Amino acid sequence: xxxxxxNPRALPKVDFHxxxxxASGSKLVFMAGQVAWDADGALVGEGDLAAQVExxxxxxxxxxxxxxxxxxxxxxxxxxxxxxxLDKMPLVQEGRARACAKLGVATFxxxxxxxxxxxxxxxxHLVEVEAIAVLD
Numbered sequence: 001x002x003x004x005x006x007n008p009r010a011l012p013k014v015d016f017h018x019x020x021x022x023a024s025g026s027k028l029v030f031m032a033g034q035v036a037w038d039a040d041g042a043l044v045g046e047g048d049l050a051a052q053v054e055x056x057x058x059x060x061x062x063x064x065x066x067x068x069x070x071x072x073x074x075x076x077x078x079x080x081x082x083x084x085x086l087d088k089m090p091l092v093q094e095g096r097a098r099a100c101a102k103l104g105v106a107t108f109x110x111x112x113x114x115x116x117x118x119x120x121x122x123x124x125h126l127v128e129v130e131a132i133a134v135l136d
Contacts, residue, residue, distance in 0.1 A: 002134045003075055005110060017112045021075040023134035029069065033080065033128040034059040035120065049081075049088055049126045053095025054102075056129035061103045064133060071105045073133040077112035080128040084116025092127070 002025030005018035012019075036044045036052035037059070045051025064070055081088060092114070100108050120128050 002073060002136050003110070017077075017109045019111060021111050023075045025073070025134035025136045027135040029064075029067065029073070029131075029133040029135060031060065031063055031131040031133070033078075033130040034063070035122075035125045035128050043124055046124055047126075049091040050095040050098070052126045053079075053092050053129070054098045055095075056127055057096055057099030058102065060129055060131050061099065061105075064131075067135070069133055069135050071100070071103065071108050073135050074108075074110045074131050075134050076132040077110055078130040079112065079114045080117050080120060080130070081114060082117055082120050082126050084114075095127075 002023055004022040004024070006020050006022065007013045007018050008020055034056045036055035038044050038055070039062075044055040060074075061071060064073060079092065081092065096108070100106075120126075
């Protein structure tokens with residue numbers, strides 16, 4: 001495995017991700033932010049944050065599978081949410097959990113950052129997920 005996830009003792013332990021990712025692979029993968037488009041470019045989950053989060057993560061999974069990777073290879077995630085408020089967090093978690101269930105991913109806790117933004121590329125996009133992965 002190219003990624004080792006850990007929580008250093010000097011940092012607070014959080015439930016939804018690990019604080020540090022140690023990468024030992026040889027191929028760095030920088031993925032463009034994924035929005036809630038299906039393979040034909042149609043929006044999935046108009047107005048539904050959880051559905052859009054799910055599709056974003058499914059797109060990340062599909063892109064990694066195409067190059068021989070998986071969620072285990074993700075070293076860092078960044079999630080951008082339009083018009084962020086704290087009450088949206090359960091919807092983000094729900095969408096992520098649904099995608100992981102569909103992809104057969106039991107534990108998925110790489111370091112991550114969630115950033116609230118005013119807007120994304122198109123007004124109907126509620127979320128965008130960007131990933132950095134490391135493959136052997």
